[in-house]
Amino acid sequence: MDLSTVIRFYIEKMLKDVKGMKVLLLDSETTRIVSTVYSQSEILEQEVYLVEKLDADPGEQLLHLKAVCFLRPTRENVARLRKELRSPRYGDYHLFFTNRIEDLRLQDLAEVDLRETVFQVQEFFGDFAVxxxxxxxxxxxxxxxxxxxxxxxxxxxxxxxxxxxxxxxxxxxxxxxxxxxxxxxxxxxxxxxxxxxxxxxxxxxxxxxxxxxxxxxxxxxxxxxxxxxxPVTPLLLQWTYQAMVHELIGISTNRVDLTHVPGVKKDFQEIVLSARQDDFYRKHMYANFGDIGAAVKDLVDEFQKQSTSSRNINTIEDMQNFVENFSEFSAAQRNTGKHVTLMSELSRLVDARTLMQVSSVEQEVCCSTGNLMGHYEAVRDLINSPHITDDDRMRLVMLFALRYERDGQTQLTDLLQRLQDFGLPRQQLGLVRTLLGHAGADKRMGDLFSNRSFSSRFATMAKHSLRGVENVYTQHTxxxxxxxxxxxxxxxxxxxxxxxxxxxxxxxxxxxxxxxxxxxxxxxxxxxxxxxxxxxxxxxxxxxxxxxxxxxxxxxxxxxxxxxxxxxxxxxxxx
The missing domain is CATH 3.40.50.1910 (Sec1/Munc18 (SM) protein, domain 2)
Incomplete structure (x- = not known):
């Protein structure tokens, strides 16, 4: 069961059923919904001449185009459609809503459709982003x-x-x-x-x-x-490809913004990470950092082989083969450059922020059997290091506070004082108390650190001591x-x-x-x-x-x- 096939089915049905040249009208949320499962080139293949937002400034009339509207059935969107239908910019309108639409809102649309430009109204249940x-x-x-x-x-x-x-x-x-x-x-x-x-x-x-x-x-x-x-899982550093990119750089609707990266080429200032469109990413999105580095090297080596073979053009047949395969060669070049750029930035951040050392302490605090003083000393020594960032200091102290909320108040007070001495503002330090107030032990039901019962403590020991740890940076479950x-x-x-x-x-x-x-x-x-x-x-x-x-x-x-x-x-x- 692949959720992306559900949304793709709806989009394909909309665009294929409406024949001829058309414009795709979206709102802010359906733009996200479409962009996560459909590439721009795939949309263009469906005779889509324009993709526009419903709330964009009205442009010139294009009555030769049909408007395919994929919208959430909200009050705001109905109001925008009413405005659109009073003075239509397109020849006819095909309305597809992502969910149930109230009869009263349909009546509102019918009242202003005096030119009878609305040809159909359907409900397609795709009100979520895949x-x-x-x-x-x-x-x-x-x-x-x-x-x-x-x-x-x-x-x-x-x-x-x-x-x-x-x-x-x-x-x-x-x-x-x-x-x-x-x-x-x-x-x-x-x-x-x-x-x-x-x-x-x-x-x-x-x-x-x-x-x-x-x-x-x-x-x-x-x-x-x-x-x-x-509250622990969102605070931990990540070491698998997809999660690591989101933690250190950020992913928004399958897009990664690298405009802030020093020296990044213009072509890679924004890149798309989609398992559907990128075979390399699909195969390695859950691989750990070390394996990704090796996989990217193999990707570069393979591209170099293709590049070398493309230079050996001696005959008309060689020229023909090169032209036929040029689009694939260009795609391979861009894909290789994309992942090399990403790995270079991830490696730079890991080194600059000494993240391996930070992650080792995080995992030890969250996953090993209780060792209050040992964990306190490890966190204290690390936050005193001039090489880690204030954000990493905060995360370490927040994780320590969650783990030792009841027994470690003295140590937590000392750690917070050290953060204040480093110049962290009092408001930011207040995050620790806010976290405990809203996601502390008395607000939770589960055994977050597997330390409430003998059986759970034994299970933790078996997992992390008796059988060993495959990767010290990914112990957390x-x-x-x-x-x-x-x-x-x-x-x-x-x-x-x-x-x-x-x-x-x-x-x-x-x-x-x-x-x-x-x-x-x-x-x-x-x-x-x-x-x-x-x-x-x-x-x-x-x-x-x-x-x-x-x-x-x-x-x-x-x-x-x-x-x-x-x-x-x-x-x-x-x-």
């Missing part, structure tokens, strides 16, 4: 700015719940499956979202979601989790993996993760759903996406506890340590 085949996002936007999860309780939670409900409902409708909903108890946002989904699918739009059961198949599950349950294992093995307690439909509580743990959608309110990470990709691969091979099961991961965006701290800072500004 990041990877198993990974999607439902971003919470206001005025084109992503709302921060910690600020949703301040008069915006209703809008956030509505948007998340719409995104998850469209996923259900696109997969034509009716899901059971479980949510994390103690999370107000998860409970509100579960109630909203339940109301929509069982009352408001019951007939729309009545797909029936497939031959006695166990109903797939939507599991709603709160980011506050695991996201809490999400443990939660999913408990769900699949029938050990996830109904008291902690109840069904929103109370009649399903106590369902037989022997009946395991073949499809699970995990949705994290507050955002996912690429480390979690990689972990689930590995579980899906095991499921396809019918191995391990995830055998035969497909898991999809979604959230309100993709976090790195910088954006996670910005979320906290936004919350602090409201207090």
């Amino acid at each position: 990041l990877d085949p198993h990974h999607f996002a439902v971003p919470i936007l206001q005025n084109h700015v992503t709302l921060q999860p910690f600020t949703w309780d301040y008069g915006r939670s209703t809008d956030a719940v509505t948007r998340m409900t719409e995104g998850l409902a469209s996923l259900m409708l696109s997969l034509r499956r009716r899901f059971a909903v479980r949510y994390q108890k103690g999370s107000e946002m998860c409970e509100k979202l579960a109630q909203s989904l339940h109301h929509l699918t069982t009352s408001e739009e019951r007939e729309l979601f009545d797909f029936g059961k497939r031959g006695g198949e166990v109903a797939p599950i939507v599991l709603l989790l709160d980011r506050k349950e695991d 996201p809490l999400l993996v443990n939660t999913l294992e408990a769900l699949i093995r029938g050990r996830l307690k109904d008291t902690d993760f109840p069904y929103i439909d109370k009649t399903q509580n106590g369902a037989s743990p022997a009946k395991v759903p073949k499809l699970i959608v995990v949705f994290i309110v507050g955002g996912t990470t690429y480390e979690e996406a990689r972990a689930l990709a590995e579980l899906n691969a095991q499921g396809e091979r019918n191995e391990g506890w995830s055998a035969g099961i497909r898991i999809l991961l979604g959230g309100t965006g993709v976090l790195n340590s910088k954006s996670f701290q910005q979320d906290l800072m936004a919350f602090m500004a409201l207090n």
